[in-house]
Amino acid sequence: MVGYSSSRFSLFDMDKILRSVGAERIDEHASRKLREFLEDSAKDIAFKAKIYARHAGRKHVAKEDIILAAQQMLS
Numbered sequence: 399m400v401g402y403s404s405s406r407f408s409l410f411d412m413d414k415i416l417r418s419v420g421a422e423r424i425d426e427h428a429s430r431k432l433r434e435f436l437e438d439s440a441k442d443i444a445f446k447a448k449i450y451a452r453h454a455g456r457k458h459v460a461k462e463d464i465i466l467a468a469q470q471m472l473s
Contacts, residue, residue: 406440407433443467 412429444459446467451459 405433405437407436409433412436439471443471446470 409426409429412432413424416424416428416432443464444467447459447463450463450466451457454463
């Protein structure tokens with residue numbers, strides 16, 4: 399299907415984020431790249447959080463798993 403996007407984040411949301419930090423004009427390519435980066439980062443965090451949950455003997459992912467995975471990405 400042409401033009402279909404499986405994205406969970408809208409370009410409007412990306413514009414709002416960029417405007418919230420002071421951007422006045424935003425190129426559509428910038429919004430698309432931010433969306434791509436955030437989606438990739440979210441998938442990485444979710445994958446690592448799932449591993450932490452399994453390591454802890456749980457089938458569900460807890461808030462602490464997400465925090466630990468995000469902290470590991472930032473370090």
